[in-house]
Amino acid sequence: MSHLTGYPGPMSEALRPMVKSRLYEQVLERLRAHVIEAGLSAGDRLPAERDLAASLGVSRASVKQAIVVLEVQGLVEARHGGGTYLVRDTLDVEPVEQLVERRKRLPEVLEAREALETKLAELAAERRTDAELETIRAALDFMRDEIADGDNGVEGDRRFHAAVTAAAHSSLLAEFMKTIAEQITESRTESLRQPGRPSRSLAQHTAIYEAIAAGDAKKAAAAMRKHVRTVAKVRLLTWVPED
Amino acid sequence: MSHLTGYPGPMSEALRPMVKSRLYEQVLERLRAHVIEAGLSAGDRLPAERDLAASLGVSRASVKQAIVVLEVQGLVEARHGGGTYLVRDTLDVEPVEQLVERRKRLPEVLEAREALETKLAELAAERRTDAELETIRAALDFMRDEIADGDNGVEGDRRFHAAVTAAAHSSLLAEFMKTIAEQITESRTESLRQPGRPSRSLAQHTAIYEAIAAGDAKKAAAAMRKHVRTVAKVRLLTWVPED
DNA sequence: CCGGTCAAGTGGCTCATCCACTAGGCCACC
DNA sequence: GGTGGCCTAGTGGATGAGCCACTTGACCGG
Numbered sequence: 001m002s003h004l005t006g007y008p009g010p011m012s013e014a015l016r017p018m019v020k021s022r023l024y025e026q027v028l029e030r031l032r033a034h035v036i037e038a039g040l041s042a043g044d045r046l047p048a049e050r051d052l053a054a055s056l057g058v059s060r061a062s063v064k065q066a067i068v069v070l071e072v073q074g075l076v077e078a079r080h081g082g083g084t085y086l087v088r089d090t091l092d093v094e095p096v097e098q099l100v101e102r103r104k105r106l107p108e109v110l111e112a113r114e115a116l117e118t119k120l121a122e123l124a125a126e127r128r129t130d131a132e133l134e135t136i137r138a139a140l141d142f143m144r145d146e147i148a149d150g151d152n153g154v155e156g157d158r159r160f161h162a163a164v165t166a167a168a169h170s171s172l173l174a175e176f177m178k179t180i181a182e183q184i185t186e187s188r189t190e191s192l193r194q195p196g197r198p199s200r201s202l203a204q205h206t207a208i209y210e211a212i213a214a215g216d217a218k219k220a221a222a223a224m225r226k227h228v229r230t231v232a233k234v235r236l237l238t239w240v241p242e243d
Numbered sequence: 244m245s246h247l248t249g250y251p252g253p254m255s256e257a258l259r260p261m262v263k264s265r266l267y268e269q270v271l272e273r274l275r276a277h278v279i280e281a282g283l284s285a286g287d288r289l290p291a292e293r294d295l296a297a298s299l300g301v302s303r304a305s306v307k308q309a310i311v312v313l314e315v316q317g318l319v320e321a322r323h324g325g326g327t328y329l330v331r332d333t334l335d336v337e338p339v340e341q342l343v344e345r346r347k348r349l350p351e352v353l354e355a356r357e358a359l360e361t362k363l364a365e366l367a368a369e370r371r372t373d374a375e376l377e378t379i380r381a382a383l384d385f386m387r388d389e390i391a392d393g394d395n396g397v398e399g400d401r402r403f404h405a406a407v408t409a410a411a412h413s414s415l416l417a418e419f420m421k422t423i424a425e426q427i428t429e430s431r432t433e434s435l436r437q438p439g440r441p442s443r444s445l446a447q448h449t450a451i452y453e454a455i456a457a458g459d460a461k462k463a464a465a466a467m468r469k470h471v472r473t474v475a476k477v478r479l480l481t482w483v484p485e486d
Numbered sequence: 487c488c489g490g491t492c493a494a495g496t497g498g499c500t501c502a503t504c505c506a507c508t509a510g511g512c513c514a515c516c
Numbered sequence: 517g518g519t520g521g522c523c524t525a526g527t528g529g530a531t532g533a534g535c536c537a538c539t540t541g542a543c544c545g546g
Contacts, residue, residue, distance in 0.1 A: 023499070024311060048527060059500045061304055064529085068267060068308045069315050080528050081507030108415040115362035115416065119354060172351040173358060176419055266530070291496055302531045307498085323497050324538030491544080498537075506529075516519080 023058060027066035030056055032091040041089040046076070048083065109183040110232040114225060116176055117161065121208060121224035123168035125217040132167035133213055139163050140209050143202055152192040153201065158185070160205050164212070164224075191231045204230065266301060267308035273299060274309060275334040284332040289319070291326065352426040353475040357468060359419055360404065364451060364467035366411035368460040375410035376456055382406050383452050386445055395435040396444065401428070403448055407455070407467075434474045447473065 031046070046052070049067070053060040067084060070076040075091050078084045128136070143156025161184075165174050177184075192198055204227040211220035274289070289295070292310070296303040310327060313319040318334050321327045371379070386399025404427075408417050420427075435441055447470040454463035 022311075022314075050527080060528095061307075061501090062499065064304075065308055065311045067528090068265075068311060071265075072312050072315075078528065079508075081526080082509075083527060108413050111362060111366065111413055112415045112419065115358045119358035123354065170351050170354055172355045172423070176355065180415070293496080304532090305530065310497095321497065322539075324495080325540075326496065488546085489544100490546100492542090494540090494542100496537100496539080498535100500535080501533090502531105504529100504531080506527100508527075509525090510523105511525105512521105512523080514519105514521085516517105 022065075023062045024065035024069065027052075027056060027058060027062055028069060028091075031066060031070070035086065035091050040086055042086055044086050046084045046086065107232075109180050110187065110228070112176075112180055113184055114228045114232070116173055116180075117164075117228055118221045118225045120165050120168040120170070120173055120177070121212065122217045122221040123170055123173075124164045125212045125215055125220035127169045128167035128212055132163065136160060136163040136167065136209055136212065140202075140205055143205065147198045147202060153198045154189055154192050157188055157192065157201065157205070160209075164208070167212070187231060200230075201227075266305045267312065270295075270299060270301060270305055270309035271312060271334075274313070278329065278334050283329055285329055287329050289327045289329065350475075352423050353430065353471070355419075355423055356427055357471045357475070359416055359423075360407070360471055361464045361468045363408050363411040363413070363416055363420070364455065365460045365464040366413055366416075367407045368455045368458055368463035370412045371410035371455055375406065379403060379406040379410065379452055379455065383445075383448055386448065390441045390445060396441045397432055397435050400431055400435065400444065400448070403452075407451070410455070430474060443473075444470075 031052075034040075035046075040046070047055070049060050049063050053063045056063070067076060067078060070091060071078055073093050075087055075093070076084055077087055124132075124136075139156055139159035139162075142159060143153040146153040146156050165177055168174070192201060204223065208220060208223040208227060211223050274295075277283075278289075283289075289310075290298070292303050292306050295306045299306070310319060310321060313334060314321055316336050318330055318336070319327055320330055367375075367379075382399055382402035382405075385402060386396040389396040389399050408420055411417070435444060447466065451463060451466040451470060454466050
């Protein structure tokens with residue numbers, strides 16, 4: 001390998017693509033702050049767009065863009081000719097995504113993962129088609145090859161869990177999984193870096209596969225639970241609180 | 244009561260407040276449609292703002308408002324000087340809420356509930372404070388009184404599960420529960436309408452409570468699983484597919 | 487092959503205006 | 517008294533022209 005990779009990924013933390021903030025984002029920040037400082041609450045009226053533009057020293061168009069954002073987020077109601085009103089007591093959004101973001105500290109994610117994937121494995125054992133079973137098997141084979149090549153099998157791992165999720169035929173559970181997918185990826189990578197983990201991981205995945213292949217829901221759930229807990233344990237051992 | 248109410252609520256379906264669509268919303272629709280018609284996919288570039296404005300016969304400001312919306316929804320990436328690009332293959336948002344709405348057909352919700360609440364019971368057994376245990380007990384007492392009064396105990400049921408969720412100290416799992424809370428309420432009401440259900444339900448809740456009180460995580464999980472599955476069974480028996 | 491220059495294309499933002507609608511005050515009329 | 521019409525100031529909705537900043541790619545000279 002050369003010291004320069006042609007791959008467009010970040011070479012170091014400091015060299016990630018820059019984020020240039022749009023003006024309307026800054027306006028959003030100011031608006032949020034103003035609502036708090038001025039003690040506004042649901043039903044109160046915001047300053048007129050023209051006044052806001054003047055106060056903030058930006059054009060009315062930028063103010064409007066910010067207000068449109070708040071509008072689609074359901075935080076504000078703009079009445080043509082009648083002013084713009086607060087819907088709630090705050091302009092902060094609290095979607096699942098942000099909550100997940102704040103919970104980067106992993107323990108909760110791992111708990112959620114156990115809850116979801118255990119059930120997914122159970123359902124997969126009951127519902128998988130032969131084609132889906134084959135996809136799971138393919139992921140397992142892929143993982144085996146990776147490990148044989150000295151790799152840690154992280155991609156095979158990812159494919160395996162994705163295949164099981166698909167085989168469970170529950171789009172709601174799948175949706176929940178999607179919201180914590182990123183955090184899981186991190187824990188996966190870290191876990192598989194531990195010496196000896198890849199081969200033990202392969203064994204655990206094989207056990208899950210066999211239970212699903214046999215249509216044994218209870219055994220599949222148990223095998224998945226054991227696997228997820230192992231990952232959680234490894235992860236938490238190396239855990240260093242940062243704040 | 245007079246035939247005229249002083250209350251400002253809608254007197255008839257037809258007289259609800261009118262909804263005037265903003266221009267940028269129409270632009271959004273057109274953009275979504277265009278992505279589909281033109282067969283665009285992730286990474287493809289959208290037409291230039293000026294061109295879009297000209298084609299749609301609207302101002303560039305309106306086009307920009309629409310693009311800002313897509314931007315905050317993470318569906319599009321606008322590069323200063325470089326064009327605007329699709330992040331996914333579609334411009335449709337698929338938040339958990341909408342998915343839940345479409346999944347009103349309950350089975351998936353009940354599966355998700357089992358996955359989540361089983362884990363919540365387990366965590367509650369391990370982590371509950373004495374005060375939280377007392378809250379759970381209070382909910383149980385409330386349910387008992389309701390049933391003694393000939394009521395079906397639906398409010399006590401709700402309080403019980405809320406208390407267990409709180410005692411588990413997992414805001415992520417709690418957040419997931421919130422997204423399916425409404426559907427659960429429906430199934431709860433329907434389940435408790437079945438003859439004989441309220442008293443059996445009380446017994447199951449008592450079992451869960453005792454396991455949590457004893458700090459027995461495994462038993463708590465098992466009791467909760469049994470309870471949720473009972474509800475699911477009753478619910479699905481009366482299930483009538485609608486489409 | 488490298489690096490600099492340049493021009494075209496594109497998004498970011500502003501300004502000046504006009505239009506449509508709301509809210510509130512006023513008043514004539516019943 | 518109160519009902520309805522009218523006017524006006526204030527406000528959001530939308531536009532068009534224009535300037536700037538940035539990206540891209542082609543071109544050119546070393």
